[in-house]
Amino acid sequence: MQCGFAAGSPCEVTCTRVTLPDLCGHLFLDWNFSFAGLIVEEGASEWQLRYAFYGDGDAGWVHVLVAAPLAEKTFPSIVKFVHAADWHEREAEDLFGIHFEGHPRLGDFILHDDAWQEGVEPMRRKFDPREAMRHRKPDEDWRPHRIVQEPGAFVMPVGPKYSGVTESVHFLLETVGEDVIRSTPRLFYKWRAIEKLAEGKSADEVLLLAERFAATTAFAHGLAFCQAAETVCGANVPPRAMTLRVFLAELERLRQHAGAIQEICESTALAVANAHAGICEEELLRISGEITGHRYLFGLLTLGGLLCDLANDACAKALEKSQKVLSQLNALEKHLRVSSSFLDRLEEVGIVPERTAMVYGLLGPIARASGMVRDLRRAQPYLGYENIQFDVPFEEEGDGYARLRILFAEARQSVRIMEQAVGALQSGNVRERIELRAGAALGWVEAPRGGAFHWVRLDGNGKVARYRIIPPSFANWHGFHLSVEKFAFQDFPIMLSTFDLSVAENDR
Amino acid sequence: MSQWVINGIRAGIKTTAYPGKPETAAGVTPGLPVGGDYPANDVNSLISLCPTRVFSNSDSQILVDPRRCIHCYRCIRDIERPVNWEQTYEWGTIRDGQHEFGQPFERSIHICVVDAGDCGACLNEVKQLNNPYYNMHRLGFFITPTPRHADVLLVVGPVTDHMKFALRKVYDAMPTPKRVVAVGACALTGGVFAESFVCARGVADVLPVDVEVPGNPPPPLAILHGLLVVTGRKTPATWAGSKTIKT
Numbered sequence A: 001m002q003c004g005f006a007a008g009s010p011c012e013v014t015c016t017r018v019t020l021p022d023l024c025g026h027l028f029l030d031w032n033f034s035f036a037g038l039i040v041e042e043g044a045s046e047w048q049l050r051y052a053f054y055g056d057g058d059a060g061w062v063h064v065l066v067a068a069p070l071a072e073k074t075f076p077s078i079v080k081f082v083h084a085a086d087w088h089e090r091e092a093e094d095l096f097g098i099h100f101e102g103h104p105r106l107g108d109f110i111l112h113d114d115a116w117q118e119g120v121e122p123m124r125r126k127f128d129p130r131e132a133m134r135h136r137k138p139d140e141d142w143r144p145h146r147i148v149q150e151p152g153a154f155v156m157p158v159g160p161k162y163s164g165v166t167e168s169v170h171f172l173l174e175t176v177g178e179d180v181i182r183s184t185p186r187l188f189y190k191w192r193a194i195e196k197l198a199e200g201k202s203a204d205e206v207l208l209l210a211e212r213f214a215a216t217t218a219f220a221h222g223l224a225f226c227q228a229a230e231t232v233c234g235a236n237v238p239p240r241a242m243t244l245r246v247f248l249a250e251l252e253r254l255r256q257h258a259g260a261i262q263e264i265c266e267s268t269a270l271a272v273a274n275a276h277a278g279i280c281e282e283e284l285l286r287i288s289g290e291i292t293g294h295r296y297l298f299g300l301l302t303l304g305g306l307l308c309d310l311a312n313d314a315c316a317k318a319l320e321k322s323q324k325v326l327s328q329l330n331a332l333e334k335h336l337r338v339s340s341s342f343l344d345r346l347e348e349v350g351i352v353p354e355r356t357a358m359v360y361g362l363l364g365p366i367a368r369a370s371g372m373v374r375d376l377r378r379a380q381p382y383l384g385y386e387n388i389q390f391d392v393p394f395e396e397e398g399d400g401y402a403r404l405r406i407l408f409a410e411a412r413q414s415v416r417i418m419e420q421a422v423g424a425l426q427s428g429n430v431r432e433r434i435e436l437r438a439g440a441a442l443g444w445v446e447a448p449r450g451g452a453f454h455w456v457r458l459d460g461n462g463k464v465a466r467y468r469i470i471p472p473s474f475a476n477w478h479g480f481h482l483s484v485e486k487f488a489f490q491d492f493p494i495m496l497s498t499f500d501l502s503v504a505e506n507d508r
Numbered sequence B: 001m002s003q004w005v006i007n008g009i010r011a012g013i014k015t016t017a018y019p020g021k022p023e024t025a026a027g028v029t030p031g032l033p034v035g036g037d038y039p040a041n042d043v044n045s046l047i048s049l050c051p052t053r054v055f056s057n058s059d060s061q062i063l064v065d066p067r068r069c070i071h072c073y074r075c076i077r078d079i080e081r082p083v084n085w086e087q088t089y090e091w092g093t094i095r096d097g098q099h100e101f102g103q104p105f106e107r108s109i110h111i112c113v114v115d116a117g118d119c120g121a122c123l124n125e126v127k128q129l130n131n132p133y134y135n136m137h138r139l140g141f142f143i144t145p146t147p148r149h150a151d152v153l154l155v156v157g158p159v160t161d162h163m164k165f166a167l168r169k170v171y172d173a174m175p176t177p178k179r180v181v182a183v184g185a186c187a188l189t190g191g192v193f194a195e196s197f198v199c200a201r202g203v204a205d206v207l208p209v210d211v212e213v214p215g216n217p218p219p220p221l222a223i224l225h226g227l228l229v230v231t232g233r234k235t236p237a238t239w240a241g242s243k244t245i246k247t
């Protein structure tokens, strides 16, 4: 085992395939590291697998590296110890054709077996993404995986088109009577192969993809990409741009949380609350549109800062309006807390205990509602968050109601951070021209739905050689089934809304 | 319970005056570029700057194809000669060669929404149509979960490979007469996801599209305008200085 250290960069530990599972297991289970994700890279002659972990503060980042010649496509699975890596391994198996020995269930994940034949490995270098694949031999006999074998067991297929205005996803709900015994989401109906499309494009073009693959949290993902590329190039983002980035990131969080609250009110059919939350969300969209030109904050980020400056008084005005929206949200929370018909549907339903949340590596508000207090803004600060006063709200219960309370509490913290950002706005420019260099780095951001990790490798010509996106919804979808199993069927849509999942983000 | 009624009344009326009167509030639209004069020396660099090829050139005039714009703002921000930009929102157009919609669509319509791989923003803007600011019900527009009750199919997203089959099935399940509204740059041209082995270049690759609403995402008012075009209550947008660029 070898360990390399340079100030400010992750501790890179190179290990062999034999020691990999134990080492990852110790980091995750014994030393309280969180699993950020698995990054597979195909070099000229070798595979390089990078397992990224992070802890609080000085514990920093640990990247466990393992390599093997391209011809050897078998690695040991780490899911026995790090259950959070489950879907990462399934993804790598599907897209690179790497086999993970000891993984209980590989296949039919991103590439649906009823649409693609086995053996297509789209993330391999030799695969050309611009050519449509005409020769398709899908598995005609593909049938959904069924687990529950009991008298009266019934499988209810739901989706991909299943309700009013919903993202496309499929659920197999295995029920006995009223209760959902197993729920298996089948995702990736919306897979757009962003990671593959990014390869060979310039960093500026890839930024467009980063902003647009999951646009309800466009700013957070754009920011994670920029931070990764800026780390590679050693850019010094001007202080004013940093502060504005904080302001905009928190505005986005506030808006996204208002949207999530609206979905919860809607799922419980509480019409007036739904309307109130809808008003808040629309007002925040308008505030965003007014100061930045775009309701979802597109076209602001650029490598080295921001594409345009925002006037100080415009920010102050936006803040004032956001504070008004926050007081409406506070009033809404006060009324929801005493509406028993509403609480009945959320309390003690969809419980995710802390230990399970940890094992699944859940992220963001969902994890914090189950008592897992790890927020990247605090654990591994970026953009100067270490100098900002804010609390990381958490709850113990892990039920639907706890998740709702977290959303309200975080909205308050976001406004608190926006206030400090507006007060701290420096003068000066907002963009530093940067020179692209070859190299690779990880960028991370606490996005509204949880930690987002973007790995960017640039080649010598300023083109992106590898882009890996690990969005929070990927982790949270993995654990979503926990919240609906053993609960009644009619709770399903409510639990879905309390998890605030994005399919676009997960499917990439 | 009575508390909620009082709360509701206290909030007052938020609903936009549109389509009766124009909506003038700030932040309701991202706007779109418009064509016009442009210094001849800079035209070519402008054309190559736009990532989705919105601009084309004809005698020191630039022409725009608004359907292709993805709101990256690179043609107006941090650039010496910004193009003209207009904060309009009446963007719904009838696709070339499609007919008038006629009597079956004149009154209330039921809309089935299919997400064919969008980024979440278009869908979120469609969702906003039900918030009190837009309240689409007052205009007789209703979202229906089932294609069997739908008059109009509203599609967002570039149509991913995995969604093609489901989208086709939804369309086939709808009774005739039926119309298809494509919403958002990705649904019109594939947007940033075009030129890929897993995405079509928009809905028209899979279904006959009747009405198109550009924007990335189009704001709720633009989507509302597109629906009003279907019902014949608003005239389709006419873009001065525009030219459709085919891929």
Ligand code: SF4
Binding pocket: B033, B049, B050, B051, B052, B053, B054, B068, B069, B070, B071, B072, B073, B074, B075, B076
């Ligand atoms: S804002 Fe629209 S027109 Fe302008 S460069 Fe971007 S995509 Fe092209």
